[in-house]
Amino acid sequence: MQFQQLQYFVAVAETRHFTRAADLVHVAQPSLSQQIKALERELGAGLFLRARGNITLTDAGEALLPLARRILADAETARQEVQELAQLRSGRIRLGATPSLCTGLLPDVLRAFHDRYPGIRLLIEEGGSHDLVRELARGALDLALVVLPLPTPSPALTTVEVLREDLVVVSSPDAPAPGRGRRTVRVPDLEGERLVMFRHGYDLRELTVAACRSAGFEPDFAVEGGEMDAVLGFVRAGLGVAVVPRMVATRSGRGLRVTPLARPGLARTIALAHRSDVAPPRAAREFQRMLLER
Numbered sequence: 001m002q003f004q005q006l007q008y009f010v011a012v013a014e015t016r017h018f019t020r021a022a023d024l025v026h027v028a029q030p031s032l033s034q035q036i037k038a039l040e041r042e043l044g045a046g047l048f049l050r051a052r053g054n055i056t057l058t059d060a061g062e063a064l065l066p067l068a069r070r071i072l073a074d075a076e077t078a079r080q081e082v083q084e085l086a087q088l089r090s091g092r093i094r095l096g097a098t099p100s101l102c103t104g105l106l107p108d109v110l111r112a113f114h115d116r117y118p119g120i121r122l123l124i125e126e127g128g129s130h131d132l133v134r135e136l137a138r139g140a141l142d143l144a145l146v147v148l149p150l151p152t153p154s155p156a157l158t159t160v161e162v163l164r165e166d167l168v169v170v171s172s173p174d175a176p177a178p179g180r181g182r183r184t185v186r187v188p189d190l191e192g193e194r195l196v197m198f199r200h201g202y203d204l205r206e207l208t209v210a211a212c213r214s215a216g217f218e219p220d221f222a223v224e225g226g227e228m229d230a231v232l233g234f235v236r237a238g239l240g241v242a243v244v245p246r247m248v249a250t251r252s253g254r255g256l257r258v259t260p261l262a263r264p265g266l267a268r269t270i271a272l273a274h275r276s277d278v279a280p281p282r283a284a285r286e287f288q289r290m291l292l293e294r
Helices: 003-015 018-024 029-043 059-083 099-104 106-116 129-137 203-214 228-236 246-251 282-293
Strands: 048-051 054-057 091-097 120-126 143-148 157-171 194-198 220-226 242-245 257-260 267-275
Touching (some): 003 059, 054 059, 091 099, 091 282, 129 157, 157 282, 194 242, 203 242, 228 242
Antiparallel strands (some): 048 054, 143 267
């Protein structure tokens, strides 16, 4: 099995077309087809079902595809590692983070890192913890800031706790204060409040809904489906209240009333995750060090 054959296989799997795949990898179509056939002989199984105008993966092809993608991603990571210059003058970091962390935690850390290593490219991908774990596993990210516990435990990932952050309730100053104006709000006080709720798959949505149900009621949504900036905007407009991380409320609190949750309150644990079987690139390791020492 040759590395080049895996490149050709992934190209055909993603384009579902031999000619377009050949253009993608800059090789003549007959050569690509020959290499795919050689790979199938080597594996002892067909990888594609070829019908007129329709290319689909066989069961063997479906099984090989995530492994091939991971091998190619690992090779690219190795190439980037080798090509980095001394003193971290060049390179890249592929960092995943939940949208709330991109708003709250990351800006200051990224600025400090960029000031020290201006030659490092920072590639940021926003997503929920579930999506970020999947991207880590297939080699598309070097590091990811995720919320613990992970949606599906993964023995292939190493996690290091970064911080434990309190959640607060935000509301419009022009609307009645939640909890009848008390200095703190209990989760049961949210019963009867109309909530501005994040989209499905958002860690804060799952945490808030679970807390309300534990308190014995179903949350009432005024509007749902937004990302962090949209949720804060809807709250400012007086559509309802939202439960958000304290750092986000502090950084984006203009035009918002911020009310702490009474003890025991709600909190979330943030961790930095990377694959256990592949060491992060040097630049990513340096970013991890700076984040944990902040």
